[in-house]
Amino acid sequence: MSTQRGLLIVLSGPSGVGKGTVRSAIFEDSNCDYVYSVSATTRQRRPGETDGVDYFFISKEGFEDLISQEALLEYAEYVGNYYGTPLASIEESLSQGKDVFLEIEVQGARKVRERMPEGIFIFLAPPSLNELESRLTDRGTDSKEVIARRMNKAKEEIELMSHYDYVVVNDQIHTAVNEINAIIKSEHLRVERVMNSIQADINAYFEKEANQS
Amino acid sequence: MSTQRGLLIVLSGPSGVGKGTVRSAIFEDSNCDYVYSVSATTRQRRPGETDGVDYFFISKEGFEDLISQEALLEYAEYVGNYYGTPLASIEESLSQGKDVFLEIEVQGARKVRERMPEGIFIFLAPPSLNELESRLTDRGTDSKEVIARRMNKAKEEIELMSHYDYVVVNDQIHTAVNEINAIIKSEHLRVERVMNSIQADINAYFEKEANQS
Incomplete structure (x- = not known):
């Protein structure tokens, strides 16, 4: 099948x-x-956190590019930092049947x-x-x-x-x-x-x- | 609840x-x-079969009464015998949450x-x-x-x-x-x-x- x-x-x-x-x-x-969907954020990486595992750590400009490209499933701002869900990696996993x-x-x-x-x-x-x-x-x-x-x-x-x-x-x-x-x-x-x-x-x-x- | x-x-x-x-x-x-839904039938009970467990064994007249009362969820006739699903016992179990x-x-x-x-x-x-x-x-x-x-x-x-x-x-x-x-x-x-x-x-x-x- x-x-x-x-x-x-x-x-x-x-x-x-x-x-x-x-x-x-x-x-x-x-x-x-x-597959766990890893969020993107503009907040600073903390000790022990790994990029791409805990979060995708990106710059404010990078994040705002994602917003304007509609590349986020959803996003929100908390205490001056952005948090969001990138669409591309979700779409890739889904199309692989995951x-x-x-x-x-x-x-x-x-x-x-x-x-x-x-x-x-x-x-x-x-x-x-x-x-x-x-x-x-x-x-x-x-x-x-x-x-x-x-x-x-x-x-x-x-x-x-x-x-x-x-x-x-x-x-x-x-x-x-x-x-x-x-x-x-x-x-x-x-x-x-x-x-x-x-x-x-x-x-x-x-x-x-x-x-x- | x-x-x-x-x-x-x-x-x-x-x-x-x-x-x-x-x-x-x-x-x-x-x-x-x-709960397993027990069927009704007009065929003869075979050795080892228990009424109300394997089937409800009923007469042809009894079965045709059930048909005319719309008391069967469905029924069919095979080689001269009726087989059907009585509604009443199903309804009773469902209303008890089973x-x-x-x-x-x-x-x-x-x-x-x-x-x-x-x-x-x-x-x-x-x-x-x-x-x-x-x-x-x-x-x-x-x-x-x-x-x-x-x-x-x-x-x-x-x-x-x-x-x-x-x-x-x-x-x-x-x-x-x-x-x-x-x-x-x-x-x-x-x-x-x-x-x-x-x-x-x-x-x-x-x-x-x-x-x-």
Whole structure:
């Protein structure tokens, strides 16, 4: 069968839900063969960081060129630095049949959906808002008012869930990882992704038969 | 969270592809918690068969009552006996949140899709038509002409695949079983199935907050 195009997997969800932890657990599995999408940034490289692994470290001018060339899937500015997702490397991996994994906050995911609606969008949700509140309270770093504001933000972000394809609840990490892997496996089996190669097999078989008779 | 309604899983595919073998392997797994949909039939019970397990054994009049009451999801007649899928037990299991598993030939699956379009339809395909031909030839029971007719029938059935949601290739049985389980797991995570219970959690949390302040 011909190689199927890779899938763009977008994992997002409210801050504090554990996106980074779940993504790390997925990539720690030795059977994992997704490609992690490396972001570009204009911030300075920190000790221990490797260019092309942790980030693509580029100049402000270089980044603004990428913006004007529409070469970024999405980008944002935080505290004077740009962060963005380069399209070229994603496109290359997808066309080689590799699945590309993107972990991104809710606003970024929205922009990605506009550019690549065919992606698989997975929303990571907390087990409950009570549980999210307990986690924030137990950290002991935020005042009651700050926690209330975070909870309102979480509510708004969770209500954007309808723009996603799947919801995975991050209660037990290994369960969340298994569920994300099941989603990716099953998406590859969707009839519209498999049909062409099976039809090609049918055509080849009956052409061969016709030539023999 | 509230209990999600169960899913109707329909496994179908051309004859000879190994539907029964794959279904058995799924139900042999001790973790399997799908309900197998037991068919009704008017044929005589054979030694070793149990009513309500292998089939519901009913009279011809009883079966025709079910037909006129539209109490069957689908039915067919083979060599003078009726075979059909009773709706009531399926509906009961689904409303209890249990997934119901149906293994059925291609014509029956088409009728089920008309009655319950919300089901998850999985097409079991042979690894290739060459492979299917080899299997039929190796059995040594059919003439060249019969095999050619079977291959044409398989072609027609495979081309109905576009009416399904997923295609699983039956090359290695354990791979096919894993893929079917992944499909069922991921379908439970689709946003439209999870959204209501998460929205209910949000509402409960903010009502509680409002009452406390």
